[in-house]
Amino acid sequence: MNILEILPDILLIALALVMLGLGLELTLGDFARVLNYKGAVALALGLQVILLPIAGVAIAWGLGLPAAFAVGLLILAASPGGVTANLFSHLYGGKVAMNISLTAINTVLAIVTLPLISNIAIGLFAPEGSDGAVVPLQFGKVAQVVAVVLVPVTIGMVIRRLAPSLAERAQKPFKILSALVLASFALIAIISEREALMNSFAVLGPSVILFNLVSLLSGYFVSQWAGLDEGASRAISFEIGIHNSTLALYIALSVLENFQIALPAALYSVSMYITAMLFGMWLNRRSKTRVS
Numbered sequence: 001m002n003i004l005e006i007l008p009d010i011l012l013i014a015l016a017l018v019m020l021g022l023g024l025e026l027t028l029g030d031f032a033r034v035l036n037y038k039g040a041v042a043l044a045l046g047l048q049v050i051l052l053p054i055a056g057v058a059i060a061w062g063l064g065l066p067a068a069f070a071v072g073l074l075i076l077a078a079s080p081g082g083v084t085a086n087l088f089s090h091l092y093g094g095k096v097a098m099n100i101s102l103t104a105i106n107t108v109l110a111i112v113t114l115p116l117i118s119n120i121a122i123g124l125f126a127p128e129g130s131d132g133a134v135v136p137l138q139f140g141k142v143a144q145v146v147a148v149v150l151v152p153v154t155i156g157m158v159i160r161r162l163a164p165s166l167a168e169r170a171q172k173p174f175k176i177l178s179a180l181v182l183a184s185f186a187l188i189a190i191i192s193e194r195e196a197l198m199n200s201f202a203v204l205g206p207s208v209i210l211f212n213l214v215s216l217l218s219g220y221f222v223s224q225w226a227g228l229d230e231g232a233s234r235a236i237s238f239e240i241g242i243h244n245s246t247l248a249l250y251i252a253l254s255v256l257e258n259f260q261i262a263l264p265a266a267l268y269s270v271s272m273y274i275t276a277m278l279f280g281m282w283l284n285r286r287s288k289t290r291v292s
Contacts, residue, residue: 021174023156
């Protein structure tokens with residue numbers, strides 16, 4: 001049997017395990033803590049739901065991305081942050097408690113916003129009847145996305161509640177699993193569409209990196225302009241700048257069954273680590289310069 005034929009089922013199981021791992025790190029208190037950061041949460045969600053899709057559309061049009069890549073970039077823009085965002089926030093001085101709360105809220109909100117923005121992207125760039133048309137997400141597929149996000153996260157939270165020591169021990173293996181899953185499916189997407197990627201890399205590569213930089217910089221500077229402190233600004237920048245590309249890959253490969261749509265998320269899953277690390281180092285250097 002060809003692995004590409006069973007890839008959707010494998011990816012479904014893998015993503016469910018990744019989301020279960022996210023649930024192991026969440027408690028109901030993480031949702032309640034949002035009340036302590038009402039203004040910051042509202043700002044972060046506004047950037048995630050409104051600014052980033054607009055930025056994605058502008059980049060896709062401005063750099064002339066092919067339809068499938070444009071749809072993939074918008075799906076990536078609509079994907080929430082995740083455990084990796086929390087890690088970078090911890091490494092570079094963000095308020096990690098705020099990140100965890102934002103991740104909790106953003107993941108639940110994505111149940112609505114991700115299918116909505118995905119269908120808007122398909123309507124803008126690849127409507128039925130056009131070259132490279134993509135069938136929009138129908139109700140059954142939307143329900144599938146909801147299930148694969150919400151059910152494993154809920155199970156993880158229940159385990160964290162009933163067996164906290166087990167959840168604590170399981171967090172590290174699940175983080176390793178998440179990294180392996182992301183790397184594996186990014187590699188599969190890149191290899192499967194290597195010809196299309198080689199033909200379009202000069203446009204797609206800069207588009208993905210530019211989107212990542214816009215996400216990180218807008219999160220930080222808009223937060224600063226809104227009067228938030230340095231730790232909150234860094235938390236928001238990483239939350240909206242580091243997307244759950246595993247979820248974006250799942251939408252592209254398992255729901256829409258289109259490898260070209262997966263390529264922006266596949267490239268992003270590689271480049272984001274470098275971009276986020278350089279961004280964090282720049283933040284630290286900027287802070288030292290301002291102090292001196």
